[in-house]
């Protein structure tokens with residue numbers, strides 16, 4: 001049976017670990033050709049071997065660099081054709097609170113979590129729009145936000161602000177590109193056990209946080225499979241500007 005994403009060319013940023021890695025595997029399993037991007041190229045090469053060298057390609061890329069982002073799309077297009085699906089996933093959090101964080105660190109968070117997300121989406125949309133309406137209407141951009149975009153996680157103001165920006169930027173881009181048929185949505189997870197958390201989950205703070213969630217648990221990487229597949233698929237033709245919260249009631 002054909003997969004739900006057969007014929008799609010999907011870019012996943014931040015695919016060298018955590019959610020991005022999982023998204024790449026899941027999209028490929030449903031038939032998409034997948035381009036995986038991040039700075040740690042060796043990890044991406046291993047992932048491509050796991051998915052299959054005929055179905056995936058790895059591109060070493062710092063998504064905060066405009067030059068890198070353009071080169072990434074050029075390489076993807078050369079190998080698999082026009083990118084019609086983007087999982088805009090690369091992102092980072094921080095340990096400093098607002099009183100101790102430096103301006104440089106705050107800017108670094110915004111540069112990756114907001115500016116790079118905009119840049120990666122813009123490059124995809126430019127190419128889709130230039131390719132004409134038949135191609136553009138296949139466009140699916142999924143920006144990975146967070147429940148932190150609508151619910152304050154204590155002591156990570158820069159992260160919270162960056163994810164709120166992702167949610168509103170998603171609505172704004174969806175409005176701008178609605179006329180071309182390019183759909184832009186956000187997928188906002190609650191806590192998922194990935195490298196981003198480091199060993200915080202095993203420590204007192206992490207255990208306390210888990211204890212305060214309504215279901216006394218955090219999610220695993222598989223928790224987002226169906227949501228990302230839906231937003232990337234033809235089935236989401238009429239869904240744009242949405243911010244899909246998958247958080248197991250953690251923010252309630």
Ligand SMILES: NC(=O)c1ccc[n+]([C@@H]2O[C@H](COP(=O)([O-])OP(=O)(O)OC[C@H]3O[C@@H](n4cnc5c(N)ncnc54)[C@H](OP(=O)(O)O)[C@@H]3O)[C@@H](O)[C@H]2O)c1
Nearest residue numbers: 014016017018019038039040062063091146191192194196
């Ligand atoms: N885990 C959670 O609980 C959770 C909850 C809500 C939202 N999220 C969001 O989900 C996304 C993925 O998080 P995760 O938990 O999977 O974190 P992760 O395991 O730390 O992965 C982050 C990814 O971003 C990449 N990255 C960082 N800086 C980059 C850059 N300049 N250019 C290209 N890639 C870069 C990293 O790869 P390299 O270091 O190799 O570049 C890595 O692959 C983030 O946007 C995060 O905010 C996570």
